[in-house]
Amino acid sequence: MLGHAGPINALAFSPDGSHLVTAADDKSVRLWDMTTPADQSALVCAIAGRSLTNLEWHSYVPELRCRKLCG
Template sequence: MGRGHAPHSIAFSPDGRLPATASEDRTIRLWDVATRRPIGAPLTGHGYPVVSVAFSPDGRQVASAGGHDFTARLWDVATRRPVGIPFVGHGDATWSVAFAPDGSALATSSADATVRLWSLDRPADPVAALCEIAGRPLTPAEWARYVPEEEYQQVCPPQTP
């Protein structure tokens, strides 16, 4: 495949026609096998090098692990856009992603010595679900890091001691 983007990981779509790479330059690239060239612009959104990619069993989504940004993300292969908000919750680098065989869940592993299983039955309004996902309100700094496309909101009820 191409040079200059230092891929960390590669995965093929279930039909074997579409590889995706996770790259040092913080991107995910989809490739045309015949031409050995990227298809369109890279997928961007991670704050650090992307270290792992995996296709959903139906091939319509690709998941990525952002290493030191502590997140995993889902991407729509057809539109090349993020699906929902990043998966946050690991306390250290997120190293790998894998889909459940039926596509209902995403597993992530981390340098914090944990594996998390994320349900892909995501809410229609993911911003409103941040309280449940994070288990607490996000600080403005966390919001800027994990939901940069949205203006900061306090969407969780205040916690009582």
């Protein structure tokens, strides 16, 4: 996970598993939303800013046939 400038030295899940809290050597604490978004394709496009390449697709979702996700 990106966000800390140093190694993570502690983590804990919320009781329902929906969030993860991490603490790092850089003295930062982060709260991560662990729920699955309803539209995962839109999330991929928002993060990558483009559709996945064939190599990325086969690395991250090898069980699905490669397809263009973003407009």
